[in-house]
Amino acid sequence: MELIRHILNEMGADTVYAFTVVPGFGAYLGGVSAVAEFTPSRVVLRAGKNIITLTGEKFSVGSFSGGDMFVSGKVAGVQIDGEGNV
Amino acid sequence: MAKGMFNLTAVRVVAPAETAFKKLYRAKIPFYDLDTRRGITTFCVTGNNVKKVFAIFSHPCYNVCVVKRGTAAVLRRTLAARIGVLLGALMFTAAVCVSQLWVFKIEVTGSGAHLAPQVTAILAESGAQAGKPLNNFDKPLAISRIMSLPGVTFCSVQRSGSRVEVDVECGGQSMQKPSPLPLVSPVSGVVQKIVAVCGTPAAEVGQSVKAGQKLILPVFTSASGEVLSCICAGYAHILCRAEVVTHAEEAGESAAREAVAAALVYTDEPFDVVCSVRPDTQGVVYTVQFSYICKASINLQ
Known part of the structure; x- marks a missing residue:
């Protein structure tokens, strides 16, 4: 994971709001600033200017600290929308 | 509960997850295992953030409650509530540990109970003395030395708390009362071997001693350096030089043999035998010089 983060940084990507989905396990999201629906x-949560919607089953927040959030559960779908109001 | 986090306190708030998240996020309180059901949100925070959680939610008396305290918090509260019991248990444990290191009584039982003074002395030299802490107690050495006492056929040393129980069994034959005297050398010579089962040697191997000189003293030095009296038991081998003079009417092989045989009065095993003969007014005089080992012992069979 550090390697791909390093590669993305080298390529100029903003990894503060990057997220990782592990099928059947959960999702790790960075830069989360608000939760609109749970x-x-x-x-549905906000990370920077993006609205990220996770759909699936048995969601719960495994941990949250300093904007880094781990949502455990079976993630079936992820939708990213542009700047929106939360 | 998050793995590896044993200090988490589970908190339940009457608020939707979104509201709980917003308040926790603004207060910068990390949380774990957030779950929501029917408008009630449950999450875990570390023990030092519990007060903050109560502070950020409105009407905390009605809306916030602690579901489960962290292991560390429960342990701390339990110990604080039972500090007296804890101190008592600690003192009891300490007392038991100290008593295990202390010897308050030495009991000598069995048919060899009359050897109690020697047994007590041997135990004291081995590091177990009544009224004093154990000092590198060498149990096998103590048993072997007790077994060397006269007539002892069995010995068992057991510790029972702060007591030392010694079972000493002697053979069926009647035992003589042990002598309280020191071992003295019956002859003059050179000490070849000296073994003090009980008591303190007063001579060294190679040392020249005179007849009547003390070889083993009825005292012992305890592990703490204290000199105490006891009944000594042991033996010594002393190399002696002696001569016998015999008369014969005339020199001959038979007369020489009789002269050498006279040395057997002193010992069965003479060695370094030197025989000389010289004339006398009544015949001849045989002089036989020889060496032998004199074995002296006390309170040993």
Whole structure:
């Protein structure tokens, strides 16, 4: 994971808001600043200027600290929208 | 609960997850295992953030409650509530440990109970003395030395708390009362071997001693350096030089043999035998010089 983060940084990507999805396990998201909706099947949160919507099953927040959030559960879908209001 | 985090306190708030997240985020409180059901959100925070959680939610008395305290917090509260019991248990444990290192009584039982003074002395020299802490107690050495006492056929040394129980069994034959005297050399010579089972040697191997000189003293030095009296038991081998003079009517092989045989009065095993003959008014005089080992012992069979 550090390698790809390093590569993305070298290429000029902003990895502060990067996220990683592990199928059947959960999702790790960075730069989360707000949660608009949180249910066991749907999580809508804001990371920077993006609205990220996770859909799936049995969602719960495994941990949250300093903007880094781990959502555990089965992630079935991820939707990224541009700047929006939360 | 998050793996490896044993100090997490589970908190339940009457608020939707979004609201809980917003308040925790603004207060910069890390949280774990956030879950929501029917408008009630449950999450875990570290023990030092519990007060902050109560502070950031409105009407905390009604809306916030601690579901489960962290292991460290539970342990701390339990210990604080039972400090007296804890101190008592610690003092009891310390007392037991100290008593295990201390000898308050030495009991000598069995048919060899009459050897209690010697046994006690041997134990004291080995590091176990009544009223004093154990000092590098060498149990095998103590048993072997007790077994060397006269008539002892069995010995068992057991510790029972702060007591030392010694079972000494002697053979069926009647035992003589042990002598309280020191071992003295019956002859003049050179000490070849000296073994003090109980008591203190007063001579060294190679040392010249005179008849009547003390070889083993009825005292011992305890592990703490204290000199105490005891009944000594041991033996010594002393190399002696002696001569016998015999008369014969005339010199001959038979007369020489009789002269050498006279040395057997002193010992069965003479060595370095030197026989000389000289004339006398009544015949001849044989002089036989020889060496022998004199074995002296006390309180040993």
